[in-house]
Amino acid sequence: MEYTAHTAIIGAGITGLCTAYALQAKNHSSHVFDRSDVVGGAIQSTIYNGYLAESGPNSLLVKDTRVAKLINEIGLSEGGPLGHERLLATKEAHKRYIVQGGKTHAMPSSPSGILKTPLFSLKGKLRILCEPFIGSYKGDGEESFAHFVTRRFGKELLESAAAPFVSGIYAGNPDQLSIRHAFPRMYELVEQHGSVLKGAIAMQSGKAQAPYKHKPTQTLSFKSGMQVMPRAIAEQLSEGSLKLATELSNIKKIDDGWQLTWTDSAGITHQGFYKKLVISVPHHKLKKLPLEPEILAKLSPLKAIKAPPVTSLVLGFRRANIEHPLDGFGMLIKKAEQSPLLGVLFSSSMFEHRAPQDHVTLTCMMGGALNPQYAQNTEEVVIAELDRLLGLSVKPSGSMAKPTFSHRTEWPQAIPQYDLSYQNIIDAITSCQQAFTNLHIAANYYQGISVSDCIINGLELGEHLATDQS
Numbered sequence: 358m359e360y361t362a363h364t365a366i367i368g369a370g371i372t373g374l375c376t377a378y379a380l381q382a383k384n385h386s387s388h389v390f391d392r393s394d395v396v397g398g399a400i401q402s403t404i405y406n407g408y409l410a411e412s413g414p415n416s417l418l419v420k421d422t423r424v425a426k427l428i429n430e431i432g433l434s435e436g437g438p439l440g441h442e443r444l445l446a447t448k449e450a451h452k453r454y455i456v457q458g459g460k461t462h463a464m465p466s467s468p469s470g471i472l473k474t475p476l477f478s479l480k481g482k483l484r485i486l487c488e489p490f491i492g493s494y495k496g497d498g499e500e501s502f503a504h505f506v507t508r509r510f511g512k513e514l515l516e517s518a519a520a521p522f523v524s525g526i527y528a529g530n531p532d533q534l535s536i537r538h539a540f541p542r543m544y545e546l547v548e549q550h551g552s553v554l555k556g557a558i559a560m561q562s563g564k565a566q567a568p569y570k571h572k573p574t575q576t577l578s579f580k581s582g583m584q585v586m587p588r589a590i591a592e593q594l595s596e597g598s599l600k601l602a603t604e605l606s607n608i609k610k611i612d613d614g615w616q617l618t619w620t621d622s623a624g625i626t627h628q629g630f631y632k633k634l635v636i637s638v639p640h641h642k643l644k645k646l647p648l649e650p651e652i653l654a655k656l657s658p659l660k661a662i663k664a665p666p667v668t669s670l671v672l673g674f675r676r677a678n679i680e681h682p683l684d685g686f687g688m689l690i691k692k693a694e695q696s697p698l699l700g701v702l703f704s705s706s707m708f709e710h711r712a713p714q715d716h717v718t719l720t721c722m723m724g725g726a727l728n729p730q731y732a733q734n735t736e737e738v739v740i741a742e743l744d745r746l747l748g749l750s751v752k753p754s755g756s757m758a759k760p761t762f763s764h765r766t767e768w769p770q771a772i773p774q775y776d777l778s779y780q781n782i783i784d785a786i787t788s789c790q791q792a793f794t795n796l797h798i799a800a801n802y803y804q805g806i807s808v809s810d811c812i813i814n815g816l817e818l819g820e821h822l823a824t825d826q827s
């Protein structure tokens with residue numbers, strides 16, 4: 358069979374693009390289809406009048422040498438094409454605030470900080486130190502994140518630090534997320550070292566093995582925003598590889614592979630033959646793909662994936678009109694605060710080039726599993742909460758400061774939750790991939806939601822497809 362390209366990839370988000378990139382590095386061609394006319398999926402950056410708003414991810418955590426290598430290869434490291442180079446998070450971004458009692462408190466980052474912080478009582482602090490002596494989970498079924506943290510570190514750590522942290526990553530419910538699936542590295546620390554603290558110390562001292570560990574871990578973005586990364590990967594793909602603004606009308610299993618039919622932006626219909634097929638669209642878009650009923654039936658358990666709505670509202674203000682020093686990554690908010698916000702990123706404190714001179718940007722996240730209705734909060738509600746927590750006032754009049762910039766993005770199904778029944782999702786994907794040779798699922802509902810996880814999963818899959826003879 359003469360193939361049009363080796364692999365067809367449906368979805369030009371970061372996962373699909375990295376799969377194509379790794380295939381190309383091994384001299385295998387691919388076609389990457391997307392309904393959108395831009396690449397990047399959830400990674401979208403908007404620049405307006407000196408402000409930079411991220412609709413989706415604000416930063417990328419580089420812990421793995423493969424991610425760092427990719428950034429270098431696509432020309433985004435220092436000294437890369439002017440205007441796009443990598444930006445490391447500022448030093449002050451190491452500080453993270455937690456809101457308790459209407460006030461922001463810096464999260465402790467050292468043993469002496471833990472002793473001094475008002476976030477935990479003395480009893481709570483002593484309980485945290487008992488963690489190395491706590492045994493393994495003896496219960497039936499999956500252990501939730503909330504149960505794991507409470508059992509190992511005590512309820513105070515859960516409520517004052519761990520639960521807000523879960524809101525920041527998954528916009529999730531700590532009682533519903535599976536420790537094994539949602540936080541596999543933390544789970545592994547206990548499996549391998551008997552304790553999270555002992556495991557963390559072993560990792561720091563270099564005793565624990567981590568083949569691709571990037572030292573030091575870096576939080577980064579790019580001068581013109583996160584979206585430059587998928588764009589730079591797309592630019593590396595050979596001409597004709599990207600099929601944007603296309604509508605697939607048929608995806609058919611044939612003897613030696615897959616036959617795809619699509620219509621391009623000019624309304625012209627095309628057909629192509631591929632050895633392998635990668636599906637990389639969001640879980641809630643799967644049912645709309647023109648797949649054969651047998652495949653859709655195998656993937657039907659994925660309908661159970663929950664992904665609560667999240668809204669990102671990026672607001673600009675004059676620096677002088679905010680009382681808080683904004684000297685950190687941002688603030689996470691405890692559930693007990695009953696805040697209309699999940700958290701706020703101090704975007705222009707994290708990275709340079711996020712706001713004009715003497716102005717700042719704040720990225721306000723709302724919604725999530727615990728309060729999905731808050732995704733509909735108005736700008737007025739958000740500003741009133743920012744005033745309560747950060748102090749917004751115009752001097753000397755003292756009137757409430759008005760934003761100088763506003764950019765809102767609503768994600769009706771933002772982040773897939775790796776919940777207590779997530780093993781069913783893995784089983785369904787595995788069973789579908791086994792039943793249909795050369796069909797692969799690669800997206801953020803499988804093996805990690807972070808941008809870094811999606812990059813690694815895409816690269817690994819591309820390398821696997823290039824050598825796989827089936």
Ligand SMILES: Cc1cc2nc3c(=O)[nH]c(=O)nc-3n(C[C@H](O)[C@H](O)[C@H](O)COP(=O)(O)OP(=O)(O)OC[C@H]3O[C@@H](n4cnc5c(N)ncnc54)[C@H](O)[C@@H]3O)c2cc1C
Nearest residue numbers: 368370371372391392398399413414415800801806807808
């Ligand atoms: C608000 C928000 C904030 C986040 N913050 C962070 C963060 O700070 N750090 C971090 O690491 N991660 C963050 N994430 C998570 C991370 O951004 C995503 O998990 C990741 O970008 C998903 O990549 P993906 O390639 O799997 O899917 P997507 O980016 O969703 O890409 C899927 C692609 O499929 C395409 N598609 C859909 N239907 C079809 C179809 N019928 N035919 C063809 N193509 C189709 C879409 O157009 C899209 O381009 C955040 C996510 C959100 C929503």
